[in-house]
Amino acid sequence: MATTKILILDALNELLEAEFKDFKWRLENSDTPIPRGKLENANCHKVVDLMVQHHNTSDAGKIAVRTLRNINQNELADQLKGKLQEVPEDVPAGAGASSSGKPVPTPTTGVTVTITSNGGTVKAPVVHGCNVNGPMTFN
Template identity: 40%
Template sequence: MATVSSVLLYHLDELLDDEFKRFKWYLTEGKLQGINPIAKSKLENVKQIKVVSLMEEQYGSSDAGKIAVRILREMQQNNLAKKLEENLREAQPAVIQYTSATENMSAVWRWVRSGRQWLWSVLFPPQDQGVMQNISADNSSSVKAPVIKDNTFNGPVTFN
C-alpha cells in the first residue's frame, strides 16, 4: 500500500517547474485560510521530496494531503487535485473503533480500511493476570487468531 508521502511526491512531480514554484508560494504566503505558512527560507530552492517532508512536519500526514489538494484546486489543477484526492483515500486507512464492556469482560473492536479492503480485529484486554488476545479477519472470512487454551472466557461470543 502506498504511503501518504509517496502519493504526495508522485503528484507534486507532475507539476512543471513554474507550477511547482507557485505551489510553494501558496505554502509560504498562507494564502489558504486556516493553514500556518511554512517559512519561505525553508522552501527556497528545495525539490518536491523536501516539500513533502516539510508539509508533513508542519501539518501532519493527513492534513498535508488535504492542503495539497486545496492548493492544486486554487491553481486550477483540478484533474491533478482529483487524482491526488483519490490516491490519498487509498493511502490513508480509515479506522473505526468500538469498546464494549460487561461485568466479566471488555473488548475493543476495530475496523481498519486498507486500500479497498476492510480488516477487523477484536482485542481482549488483560484482566487481572489474563493474556491479551488479538483476533482479526479480512473480508474473505478467514480468521487469524492465536490458539486459546487453558483460559476462562466469560460472556457470549457471536461470529456472523
C-alpha cells in the same frame, strides 16, 4: 500500497518548474504557512517532508489537493484526492497490533476497544488528533 507521502510526491513530480514554484509560494502564504526560508530551495521530496512536519500526514494530503486546485491543477488534484481515499490511516509505529502480533482493528467514533493479553505486554493505545468529550480511562 502507496503512502500519503508518496502520493503527494508523485503529484508534485507532475508539475512544471513554474507550477511547482507557485505551489510552494501558496504554502508560504497559507493560513498555516511553512516558513519561506525552508521552502526556498526545497525540491519535491523536501516539500512533502515539510508539509508532513508542519501538519499531520492526512492534513498534508488535504492541503496538497487544495493547493493544486489553487494553481489550477484541478485534474491532478482530483487524481490525488481519489488516490488518498484508498490509503489507510497512518498508524504510528508499534500501534495497531496486539500482544499476539495480530492487527487490532482501528476503532471508530463511539466504539469501546478492549485489548487483552495472555501473559504478554500490551502497549497503551495512542490518542492523537482528537477531541475527547467525557471520561477517558486507561487501565
